[in-house]
Amino acid sequence: MPSTVFDSLLFRDMFGTEAMRAIFTDEALVGRYLEAEAALARAQAKIGAIPVEAGPAIDAASKHIAIDFDRLRHETEIVGYPILPLVHQLSEAAGDFGGFVHWGATTQDIMDTANVLQIRSALDIVDADIEALRGILVGLAKQYRDTPMAGRTHLQQALPCTFGYKCAVWLSSIDRHAERLSTLRDRVLFGEFSGAAGTLASIGRGGLEMQAAYCEELNLAQPPITWHVARDGIAEVVTFLGLVTGSLAKIATDVMLMMATEFGEVSEPFVPGRGASSTMPQKRNPISCELILAAAKSVRQQVATMLDGMIHDFERATGPWHLEWIAIPESFILTASALANARYMLDGLVVHEKRMRENLDLTSGLIVAEAVMMHAAPRLGRQHAHDIVYNACREAIEGGGKLADILKKNEEVSQALGGEEAIDAACDPTNYLGLCGEMVDRVVAGR
Incomplete structure (x- = not known):
């Protein structure tokens, strides 16, 4: 019985496909050896290196030969390679022209x-x-293209x-x-x-x-x-x-x-x-x-x-x-x-688009902390905006609550963003998808 997953009746179609296995069977491999030997004989006959009749004779023998695989296996184990044993059988099958098989090859x-x-x-x-x-x-x-979900880095929610x-x-x-x-x-x-x-x-x-x-x-x-x-x-x-x-x-x-x-x-x-x-x-x-x-x-x-x-x-x-x-x-x-x-x-x-959206809202806005920082940065300066949003995120993580609600209590942020509605917009993950859509379009363009 087979001893590897590649040939196993149980596992072979889990670890391979029938079409690919067929290319690498012993029968297919020996067939390729014969194909190469026949091509060599045809080429040599055409250019006069061997008798003109030898090429067709060896070619025909390669197509009709009944390989004795037991003999081939036994002789291969002795020689260490299968070609010399195969040449013996092909030469016998080619009859009078068998002496021209494998001419000049190794x-x-x-x-x-x-x-x-x-x-x-x-x-x-x-x-x-x-x-x-x-x-x-x-x-x-x-x-x-436009289905929002949480992007993750280091297994943590990062940006939408x-x-x-x-x-x-x-x-x-x-x-x-x-x-x-x-x-x-x-x-x-x-x-x-x-x-x-x-x-x-x-x-x-x-x-x-x-x-x-x-x-x-x-x-x-x-x-x-x-x-x-x-x-x-x-x-x-x-x-x-x-x-x-x-x-x-x-x-x-x-x-x-x-x-x-x-x-x-x-x-x-x-x-x-x-x-x-x-x-x-x-x-x-x-x-x-x-x-x-x-x-x-x-x-x-x-x-x-x-x-x-x-x-x-x-x-x-x-x-x-x-x-x-x-x-x-x-x-x-x-x-x-x-x-x-x-x-x-x-x-x-x-x-599951609904679950993607639910997961996107899982952090109650923390996933768009960068968006809030970048919106506030032109008025507050990037580092100061970062520090304010960082503190708001820490408060949300430690005490619970939505990031937007915490930010609304900060007058600097409220003024910088333009009021509570602007804070809500900045904290909506679907408003911070970057150039996802455009990038998708570039990859699928013309298809």
Whole structure:
């Protein structure tokens, strides 16, 4: 039976998605190896490096071969890599042309290229999820553009903002990830065909042309030089996933805290039984947020692994490369989980506007103390206005009562603001939302 959450019948759809898992199955990986070998043979046949008939023959064999996975596993354990054992089976399947399989290549050429093919497909899924998430957040930002709520710093009420503003802040980070992804592909999606030490010595003259033809067959870019031990591109991919899941975890943290009983400002979508407790019938736990946070924490560990894995020795490494076999699939599968949960959670998010307003009034005006100070400052001077309002806030905190009522008793403030009605206006949180609306408009402009 499966032994990890990625394959578990119980947990696999909580810590991944079927579409992303499919990219990283053993069958899919071996399929990518075969795709790379077939592309190499086609390219070499076209330029006359191997018999013209060998290319189609090896290509056909790669598509129709029935892989003996038990044999492949056994031989891989002996060799330490799967390519030589796979070449044995593909060569047998190619018959008379089997001797031209893997011509001039080295194991890492095929494995690196296969991983890039997997990464390309996986990034397509991430891209689609990011675009869907952007659309959801745009809708929330627009819908709640002017919905007032308490802004908080250091877990304390600070100044009023709007829920649409909060959603637009979330959206801005996801927008930047979309930009990063659009440029990342150009730095990562390279084929690899360089031979044992990366010098193409096995091919010699015409090797770069062969490399170009090979990459063209796979619709991958030709690298300027061998990247066997220059792993910054692969490390960037996983680091990018760390950034994406980090932003999702920030959103999840906000939503999770806002779901707390004492806040009660939002709720995850309701599905009977979701987030239920085995003993407390009233519970409605933030399950999607919790899964996003778990995925993000796990991806962050893989980011560190990949940065460490960049340190390769000489022209072919003695072990750091193997870390990628662990980190790349797990990072993508976990990221897919985080994105799927974020899409589900935000698309059905229940926003409790009344509770937001109640919480905004919780401090009886203290949340707009800065507003009163700034209104009084032109007449009283900033520091003197600060001291007066500070003392009024302390009186409200220690003795209770509304800040506006306490300020009305202060003749200096009353004169500076222009009377009791002006004090009431200055103490209304909805009158001190700053440029929330305009900022939302800037983020969602054109969408």
